[in-house]
Amino acid sequence: MRSLSQDFKSKRPLLINPSQAEAFLERCASVEIPMAAKMTDMGEMLAAIFGAKQTLEKFPPFAIVPVKGVIGANLSELESMCGCCDISDVEEMLEECERDPAIKTIILDIDSPGGTSVGVPELANRIKNSKKEVISFTASECCSAAYWIGSQANAGFYATGSSTVGSVGVYIAYPDCSEAYKMEGVRMEVIKSGLFKGAGIPGTSLDANQRKMLQDEVNEIHGEFKMAVKGVREFVDDASMEGQTFSGKKAAEAGMVTGLVNGFDEMMESLNSAVAAQMEADEENDERQECAEGVGHKAEEDEGDEYGTSRMASDRALLGIKANVLKASAAKMPAKVKADEESEDEKNDGVAPQPKGEEGEEGKGDIDAKDKAKDPTDPDDPEYDPDEDPSLKAKAEPSTEKADAEADAGEKAVDTDSDTDDKSKHKRNKSRGVA
Template sequence: MQLPHIAARLYGTPLLINRSKLDVILSVLGSRIGGSDTNMIVPLSARRDQPTGSSGVAVIPVQGTLVKRTLGLEAASGLTSYTEIQTLLSAALRDPSVRGILLDVDSPGGETGGVFELAEFIRTASTIKPIWAIANDSAFSAAYAIACAASRIITTRTGGVGSIGVIALHVDQSAADSKNGLRYTAITAGAHKSDYSPHEPLSSEAQARLQAEVNRLYDLFVAHVATMRAVSEDSVRATEAGLYFGPEAIQTGLADSLMSFDEVLTEFNTFLTPQGRSRSPARAQTQVGCATHHKEFNMPENHEAPDEQTHERDANVETNSTLEATASVTDFREEIRRETQAIAELCLIAGCPAKAAEFIAQGLNEAQVRQLLLTMKATHQSAEILSTIDPDKTAIQEPAASVHNPLIAAVKKISVKE
């Protein structure tokens, strides 16, 4: 069976995929996309319509070669679409029994189209329910672009992350055509219509244009990782699209910890409990309270133990501090969830759901987003709503209005306590 539509998605277009895996794909597909023949068989993979998991954690697979749309080929080719992943995420967000989401990543990467939109969706969704990602065992290129949108990245001891780069291939089969007695003549309108044709050598001008697009996407990829991981773009570029495994992945800042899949599930479940979520803030409050009490209730000079009433008073104050801290954290998180959900709904109604993540990152509140969307519509600038990240910008500037934004204040207060 010939697969010319697959060839069009592999040749002459930039990809976010690990090079070794790309070579495997080309050898497997062989003559069906114009390459050499092969007898290799691609294993079948079952499509999932609902996330799997237990104890309130939804496990969503991000596995195989990633594409924007599978066109019904996922069962026969090991493809996973960004649309399928987002569908599973949406189902987990709607499911009241799901308290957290774990992305089970084992992928070399894939297509550029749709990957950054999915990553922005994940970052927005993580403000509603906690989302972690595990490299089990590979989170390379486009797969890492997805994983780094999670609030925490874990890798197994044999797992790897990285390959933050872009690659594009052009196959010149004109010599093979000639050998087979074939000669293709393209009748075109437009000087560049036949650029990247596999039936003729790649011109220097076409190569320069393809290189420029690769560079543009690379800038976008670098800025994306730097924003999601809160690191500098220079440090991301310094990886030079390398692969990082085990402890090295943590040293470079591309992952947070080393654990097995089962260990991650255990720790995630602990984190999702009220005690797990409030442990850090409550402990900080308790320590401050205890320090104050030690200062106010110094031991007498004769070193006699304080009376029972003092012990009881200290215990009551400490308990009240812990309860107040837990209640404050709960209130802050509820306010963040409500504000985020309102912004997401406004952007969905306006036809630009991917814009929600950008508005949230800028620190805009619900009223500001509503006014901005109305202004953009009134001035006939709705096309700008569909833009994503400007590759020429290295960071998102926080507006002055965000200084007095209660949503941002709540986030900062939670961060300090945790």
């Protein structure tokens, strides 16, 4: 850790509970990152430990600015991935909201135990003087530096009854290790210039001048803190700003928050029910997408998930629907149209119907058994073909040269006209007086 570690260990004024600061540093120190780990892998690992980094969300006319994690200034990327809140990031999100004409109200979603004092007064002052309406909300923790920031909301501060609010105070911690050094036989000699130089060197004790200097520093910051709170939350008395924390319910009684709500959704419902419904719908959609991504590999195995069928199952369903539609359409189609379409399909396939022959030789297939049974000389036969009647051939007109050549070669054309065409031809011949 860079900035936070230095602030916590270099005896600078802090706006966070000492035990929480220590626990945070220990947690960060316990993280072991493989030397060969990629940045993406490292980010996923830290997100699993500390949670995914929160970002600005817009639901016009509202924008939600997250203030979550231990607060610090000019943090490294690693510190941000470890769950810290960089003051610079919050300022950038506020600037973006102020530039957006569609945003009318900024909501600070706070979950933080506090942090360092550097940059906090400036950010709090910026929130107080924002051109947009600002609302603060916490459902968990809003203490020290986080409360200084959240208390400056000009349009209200809402908290849940079980949340933790307050801790208006500042401290600097200097361990006095002089007795421990003496027991080890070590005596520290500090050669310095200036009354206040060398304060807090390990193995030494603070003198009166150094102690007064540090006390004046924390008193000054504490005074600014209380003045900022009372400048917006005028009903808060000094007795409630002596470093103690309150539940959300007690904080409301002390005037440290505007009112109590059961949660963020309830607050949004009271502000704008339409936007609240949109946010809820977006959350449900995000959950469905996350669930679908989590079981995406099952789709390749044709397995469904709780939100619908898999990709392969969907494809089968679509094919089934298409087949049923085509089948229903064919059932309603007239018989002649069906025959025409079937003939057209055969042409499109490039395969002409071939007569089935017993010999199986190409181009010399025998006629169908049904064709063998017909009598070409009987006019009453349904399969009667005048062209095949020997009695009519003598009365026929002379054939062309090509037909005579084909007749001399013994080639005989096979009639493939349909039964309907045969009957029609038969009727036409009768109308011409041909028996």
